[in-house]
Amino acid sequence: MSRKVALSFTVKIVIGEEIKYTNIKNRITEYDAECSWIDVLDSISSFLGPDEVLLPSDQLSVTVSVMSNYQPGDETFTVVLNDPIDIIQKFDPNLKHVTISLKRDVHDSRDSPPSPSQNTQSPTxxxxxxxxxxxxxxxxxxxxxxxxxxxxxxxxxxxxxxxxxxxxxxxxxxxxxxxxxxxxxxxxxxxxxxxxxxxxxxxxxxxxxxxxxxxxxxxxxxxxxxxxxxxxxxxxxxxxxxxxxxxxxxxxxxxxxxx
Known part of the structure; x- marks a missing residue:
């Protein structure tokens, strides 16, 4: 049986100077130890609403930070997305709370998808x-x-x-x-x-x-x-x-x- 790692997640969206917390706050989830952080992000994204993630992708960056307790001022560690999640517990078994920050530039209406009537170019x-x-x-x-x-x-x-x-x-x-x-x-x-x-x-x-x-x-x-x-x-x-x-x-x- 594969080893499991239980983590508590909070996901927030940062747009400019504004911080918006999503409906994922202190959610406890269990994963196989060999899962990568990319696998974790993929599973969590299914809980987010379309207004929370479906903005232009090239305006988006992701930071995953880990701390031992969810207290202001605690030291945090930023993970590498391709790493397995159990690397944090090998480093420090007390690390357990994960904050995922989805950081975007201020949304610009010009980033809206073009309507069929706008896109009149012929194929190249x-x-x-x-x-x-x-x-x-x-x-x-x-x-x-x-x-x-x-x-x-x-x-x-x-x-x-x-x-x-x-x-x-x-x-x-x-x-x-x-x-x-x-x-x-x-x-x-x-x-x-x-x-x-x-x-x-x-x-x-x-x-x-x-x-x-x-x-x-x-x-x-x-x-x-x-x-x-x-x-x-x-x-x-x-x-x-x-x-x-x-x-x-x-x-x-x-x-x-x-x-």
Whole structure:
């Protein structure tokens, strides 16, 4: 049985000079000791209301501070988000109260997502290339290590017999990012991008295809991801990211709109 760590959480939002406490205050929650702080943030975000977290992601930074008692003036320690949570108790078993600060710049109405009537630009040449390439995605294969879906390309639409052969191939293949996907017989024309690795985000062409799960985070594969409203003002293609990856990662974007 895995070891557990119980922590007491308070989450606050800092906008400019204003501090707003959320409905998460002194909430006691138990986690597996090997969980990272990113896992903790992901679980806590489900308790927050949309008005508390769903503001433009690139305006947001997260600080996780830990103290032994919830008293003003107590010494606090800032954690590294990728660290396992039990690192704090290995350092000092009395550390138990966690304060998560979501710090934003003052909200600007210009950061609101553009309405369809506002976005009248035509697709750029590079954007059309992504859309066209998405038409040749005939299936997806998931990496056994990072679980990211990788596109399977073929010039021609697969027949029912070819789709059946592809399904059988995928059931007998342990695919890892960067591996070639070799088809034989009637599948000789299929291919995957072997230049990808597990650190590479999900491909743009995946989201341009009919095989895509639209709300799949392009970095960690969590569901309920979204596209940054602010980035959509400046780029034709913005990949969806979950609330955690929005904070700690550089969100992939492509094809800036012509000004």
């Amino acid at each position: 040449r590079s954007g059309l290339g992504i859309l066209k390439k998405g038409q040749y995605v005939r299936g997806v294969v998931n990496c056994i290590n990072c679980t990211k879906p990788r596109c399977i390309f073929a010039q021609k639409k697969l027949s029912l017999e070819e789709e059946d052969s592809l399904d059988k191939l995928l059931k007998t293949t342990e695919y890892c990012c960067g591996d070639p996907l070799t088809g034989t017989g009637n599948l000789e024309g299929i291919r995957v991008d072997s230049s990808l690795n597990c650190e590479t985000h999900i491909e743009y062409t995946y989201y341009a295809s009919k095989k895509a799960i639209p709300d799949l985070c392009c970095i960690c594969c969590r569901r309920h991801a979204r596209k940054s409203p602010k980035l959509l003002r400046d780029f034709e293609f913005v990949l969806p990211a979950c609330r955690i990856c929005e904070v700690i990662e550089d969100i992939p974007k492509h094809s800036p709109w012509k000004k």
